[in-house]
Amino acid sequence: MAVAVASPPSNASESTKHGCQSRCGNLEIPYPFGIGSNCSLNPYFNISCNTSFNPPKPFLLNANGYDNYKLLYYEAVNISETQIYYEVVNISETQIYVKNSKVQQSMACYGKRFDNKTQNSTIYMNFLDSPYTLSDANQVTSIGCDDLAMVQQDSIKASIGGAIKASSGGGCASYCSPFQNPFGFGSCPGKGCCRTSISKGDILIVELSDMHSYWRRDSKLFRCSFAFIGMIGDYDKFNFNLSHLNHPTTFLKNYHKEFMGMPLVLGWRIMDYNCTKVQNSTDYACRKNSYCIDMDTKLGGYHCRCKKGYEGNPYLGCNDINECEISNHCVSIGICTNTPGSYNCLCPNGYHGDGNKYGIGCIPVQLSHNKLAIGVGLGAGMGFLLLSSTCFWLYKFHKKRKDKKRKEKFFKRNGGLLLQQQILIDQGILEKTRLFTVKELEKATDNFNQSRILGQGGQGTVYKGMLSEGKIVAIKKSKLIDENQVKQFINEVVMLSQIIHRNVVKLLGCCLETEVPLLVYEFIFNGTLFDHIQDKTDEFPLSWNMRLRIAVEVAEALAYLHSATSFPIYHRDVKSTNILLDERYVVKVSDFGISRSIAVDHTHLTTLVKGTFGYLDPEYFQSSRFTEKSDVYSFGVVLVELLTGQKPISSDAETEEEIGLAMRFLLCMEAENLEKILDPQVLEQGKREELTTVTKLAQKCLNLNGKKRPTMKEVAMELEIVRMSQKHSTTSETKYQDVQLRKSKAILISDDNYTWTSTSGNIMQSSSDAHPLKIHTV
Incomplete structure (x- = not known):
């Protein structure tokens, strides 16, 4: 056992202020909390010990007569x-x-x-x-x-x-x-x-x-x-x-x-400010041999903690730990000397070395064999260096091999072998579905730094990243997937990566070498439709023409997913926060985290109810049967958001029926009182005929009976007819229910003409450049 050198005695560390009650019943009360007068840091930390209980119970309250707060x-x-x-x-x-x-x-x-x-x-x-x-x-x-x-x-x-x-x-x-x-x-x-x-x-x-x-x-x-x-x-x-x-x-x-x-x-926490602001103030609560820790960047305040080598209550002062009496690394014959916050190991007379059991230790000095001792020492040192070097390289080799096996394990578990089989069957998939390595994506996101987070939701976290070739991408770190659904996950990755549509966010590829799959999408710069609707100070306000164009593009994207792909795809989470706008304010439908593909001979999907409250189809909520008409209902809510500029759920509703935007809109339609709910800008810029057609279309989409709702293809065609009628109209002023409306110039991002081909062979003029999709499945 190491010999300890005596050091000056220190006061035993106490958690309670001197002279104050330390416990109430079974609970210890540490400072800055306290029981009784002048026993806490301030009145906020007063504890009252109620002795009428057995055992007594502590209560948090304003004690000592501080009734002014x-x-x-x-x-x-x-x-x-x-x-x-x-x-x-x-x-x-x-x-x-x-x-x-x-x-x-x-x-x-x-x-x-x-x-x-x-x-x-x-x-x-x-x-x-x-x-x-x-x-x-x-x-x-x-x-x-x-x-x-x-x-x-x-x-x-x-x-x-x-x-x-x-x-x-x-x-x-x-x-x-x-x-x-x-x-x-x-x-x-x-x-x-x-x-x-x-x-x-x-x-x-x-x-x-x-x-x-x-x-x-x-x-x-x-x-x-x-x-x-x-x-x-x-x-x-x-x-x-x-x-x-x-x-x-x-x-x-x-x-x-x-x-x-x-x-x-x-x-x-102590006070409302962080460590930098209070360290030099008279109210600084951290005492001797302690340091300050910021509590939270959002809420402010700080805590105190004892420095390494010290113990006690940091708000009263921390005392040095005598490692020589408790635990140290000195050899058994060594001499341990305690120092503030640490200790030193020495060798006794007749020995040399550092006295540390993890170092040289203490070696006897033999005067008659000095040269031999020096030779042995040098040899031992060189041997130690060689051994250390060998161990280091073995450790690096083992770690590299372990990381490789770990990546292979995750790759197999996340369906990598199944994806390779798909690529062997159809080489065209390789051109559209890129397999990223985890090293590429860690470099692109600075090791998934929190500063790169774009958003978080129920399906995972999205990071902004830059690939080595300089391309900006959005990387989604999904939640754990069920191993029983790996085949379905891989088939849907292949399917979504082949979607080529101007108004659908492109899936560039994935990484399967991590515990949870990473999906890589193209990056959209201009935020969500929800932000532009709700931001009344937006430098680029949404005119009626722009709102109508956005509705057309969203409807065409959903119609494409429903009817122009090899297998119909149901989005299942259509909402304004999942509709992005690029630098030219062109729509990009995103977030297919809970979407599902359906075989052509099926009409619905039975699942656990998932979605966003306010957009959720009531029929789907009660039956758990999701159909293409459930997406139509959610689109109807988005269309009503464009018409009214209001949020899908309101906490300021006068009645319970008016909590949801969809219900408020339907009530106004029944009462023929649309002036009450439509956005003033829409009333000012939209023609009566246009508004009547679009509001009735929204009413059809929100029908509680899914069978009576139109298909997304029908919705897209009707909206496109309204939009095309604008280009041929020469009337600049209209009246809507005794309100004078002035027709403003339409703000159009693009007037490109092209054709959109559906699976039925019909050709329809549209404003997005979709292409036919070929999907090979196994």
Whole structure:
């Protein structure tokens, strides 16, 4: 055992401020948190220990008489703003786990009140005036039938020039079959229950809404619904009796542990600014032998941590670790000397060396054999260098071989052998489906640097990259695919790579050497149609002529996929964010992440319901049978977005029926009151005849009966007729329902004429240069 040299004694490290209570019940309270007067860093970190419980329980609140601020507060229907106390379950280095069922839970009962319970359909949390933030380790759980839980979040970061605000939203819908047994059971997650994750933020709003009218049901299956926010975990899976949804008291009593047993995870930090701004200020919280760590670039604030070789509470000061007494690398006869933050190893008299067991160690000195010792030492050193060099090259060889085997394993698992078979059958595939190496794509994206991320969605993450030849591409890193669906995945890669259409984003190739497949697409520079519709300050506003041209190009692209390919292709996620515009504002339909090809003798596809709320075909949602008419419904919503300039889902709707844009549009059509919903620019620039034709076409696309909707080929032809009529019209002013309209000059990107050939042999004038597609399958 190494001999330790005595060093000056140091105070034992403490996690609690001197003279303050260190524990409450079973929980240790580390500084900057504290119990009692002057025991915490500031009033925000006060902990109250309630001894009326056995064992005592700690609560987070504004203690010591600081009534001039509210740490956390909650607003809901019929509940006034009030001070909220949270039971503290655990405190870690960066997070605090708390519970308060009244704050974390909301309930909505429709039609009448039950059990004298106050109906509270909103969860509202605000942490702006505190050092706490909601963690992304939480999730929102919604239980009920035909209910929508809408989630809105805001993050506000303090900066030198003021506050920076970022907003996000989401939600989920809980659904039950219309033929549901009223005495059956629901499952969470599953039938009658949905969950959605949240991101880090300062403000959270969760609002429950009744959706039975959206699905055209006469009444709700069960009157009450509930929502709850808590930590994500495997323990929160449970089943429940659906009939209890009619009795909130019974439901909360029977499922209290499962439904409200999840703690809420809050992140905590010091102040609102990062380390660079506060290190030289008097309020800097990091004490002796500690350093500062920025908490989050979006939310601000920082934490403190002890330097290497030190231990203790960084907010009180860290003490040196005496490695000589605990753990060190000195040889057994060596002498260990402790130094601030480290230690040194020495050899005793009669020995030489570095005293380190991983170095030379301590070698006896023999005066009569000095030359021999020197020779042995040199030989040992050269041998060590030779051995080290050999080991290094063996390691490099082994690592290279291991990486090669790993790539081959992923290549086979992701269907590489199947793709090679396809190439052998049809050499033309090789020209259209390029197999990239992972090394090429890592170089193109700077090792998939986060700064290269263009967007993230349910199907994967998209990066911007530049290939060695200088071409800009979009690289999609997909989620893990089911090994049982590899053949289908490869067939669809081959199929999509051969699509040649002016208005469809080109798939250039793929990489199968990684754990998840990488797909390489052409890069589109000008953003999404959704951005251009919603950005009212756009330097290039969407005129009526441009909106009509965009609608024509989208319809022709979908018609091409449905009827001009060897096998019909259903997109399954048509929405304005998946419609890109290039530098000339030409449409590029993108994101075929959940699209499927269908054999020519089939008319539909039965799958798990996937898609985007607001664009989802109600008939598909209820039957799980996706047909080409489901794409038509989604296109109808996009067409209504172009006509109205509004978002597909609105949280400001006056009634529940008006949450979806499609339903609001259909109601205005029935009431013959289109001035209420159409975009003012569309009303000003569009002719009455054009607007009547296009709005009626959108109404047909949104028909709840899929069989009564037109095909995409019919939609494209009708829109093209409207557009062609513009070129032959000489009338500059029209009237639409007593509103004077002035015809502006059409903004046309291209007036190229060409023909589009369908599988039926019909020829139609169009504005996109599609080509026939030949696909060989095995």
